[in-house]
Amino acid sequence: MYSIEQLAVERGGRTIVSGIDLSIEPGWALQIHGANGSGKTTLLSALAGLLPLARGRVCWRGDDVRRAPRQFRSELAYVGHANGVSDDLTVLENIRFAALLGTADAPGGNDGSNDPASHEDKVLEQTGLHALRHTRLSRLSQGQRRRVALARLMLGRKPLWLLDEPGDALDASATDWFTACVDTHLRAGGIVALTTHRPLESGAARTRHLYLERSGACLK
Numbered sequence: 001m002y003s004i005e006q007l008a009v010e011r012g013g014r015t016i017v018s019g020i021d022l023s024i025e026p027g028w029a030l031q032i033h034g035a036n037g038s039g040k041t042t043l044l045s046a047l048a049g050l051l052p053l054a055r056g057r058v059c060w061r062g063d064d065v066r067r068a069p070r071q072f073r074s075e076l077a078y079v080g081h082a083n084g085v086s087d088d089l090t091v092l093e094n095i096r097f098a099a100l101l102g103t104a105d106a107p108g109g110n111d112g113s114n115d116p117a118s119h120e121d122k123v124l125e126q127t128g129l130h131a132l133r134h135t136r137l138s139r140l141s142q143g144q145r146r147r148v149a150l151a152r153l154m155l156g157r158k159p160l161w162l163l164d165e166p167g168d169a170l171d172a173s174a175t176d177w178f179t180a181c182v183d184t185h186l187r188a189g190g191i192v193a194l195t196t197h198r199p200l201e202s203g204a205a206r207t208r209h210l211y212l213e214r215s216g217a218c219l220k
C-alpha cells in the first residue's frame with residue numbers, strides 16, 4: 001500500500017540516502033534507525049513529499065505520490081522535529097486549527113466517536129493536557145508541546161503517520177500512552193513510519209526495522 005522504490009535523496013549536492021526499496025502494508029510499522037547524521041530525517045521528509053527525490057519513487061495506494069499529491073496529503077499525518085504547532089495559540093486552539101487545516105479530521109477521531117468535543121476531552125485527558133487546554137504553547141515545556149503535536153494524530157483518521165523521533169522529550173507515562181496509540185492505529189489497519197534512537201516497544205509485533213548505515217540501508 002505504501003511503497004518506496006529505489007529511492008535516493010540528495011542534500012547540498014551530496015547523496016544522503018540511496019537504494020531504499022521496501023513496502024509497508026496496512027497494520028505494519030517501520031522504525032528507521034541510524035546514527036546522528038545518517039539521514040533518518042532526510043528520508044522521512046522525502047517520504048512525506050517535503051524533499052525532492054534524486055531517484056526512485058514513493059507510491060501510495062499504487063500511485064506515485066508526485067502524480068496524486070492531494071490524495072496522498074489528505075491521508076498523511078506528519079509530525080516533524082518542530083512539531084508544527086503555534087506558540088501563540090492555546091492547546092485547544094492548536095488542536096482545532098490542525099482540524100481546520102486537515103492535519104486532524106473533525107468530527108470525532110480514530111476511536112469511532114462522532115462527538116468532537118467529547119473526543120477532544122478524552123484525548124486531552126489521556127495526554128495530561130486537559131488542565132492546560134487554555135494555556136498558550138509558548139508557556140509549555142518541550143514534552144508538553146510534543147504531547148500536543150501527537151494528540152492531533154489521535155484526533156484524526158489519517159491512515160499514514162510519518163513521525164520524526166516522536167518519543168523525543170516524552171516522559172515514561174507519555175511514552176506508554178503514545179505506544180498504546182500506535183498499537184491502536186496499527187490494529188485499525190493504519191501504517192506508521194517513524195525515526196528513532198530508541199526502539200518503540202510496540203505491542204503490535206508487525207514492525208520492520210530499517211537501519212541506515214555507512215555501508216548502506218539494511219532492512220530487518
Ligand SMILES: Nc1ncnc2c1ncn2[C@@H]1O[C@H](COP(=O)(O)OP(=O)(O)OP(=O)(O)O)[C@@H](O)[C@H]1O
Nearest residue numbers: 011012016034035036037038039040041042043195
Ligand atoms: N539543509 C541541508 N543541506 C545540506 N545538508 C543537510 C541539510 N540538512 C541535513 N543535511 C545533512 O544530511 C545528513 C543527514 O541529516 P539528517 O538530519 O537526515 O540526519 P539524522 O539521521 O536525522 O540525524 P539525527 O539523528 O542527528 O537527527 C547530515 O550529514 C546533514 O549534515
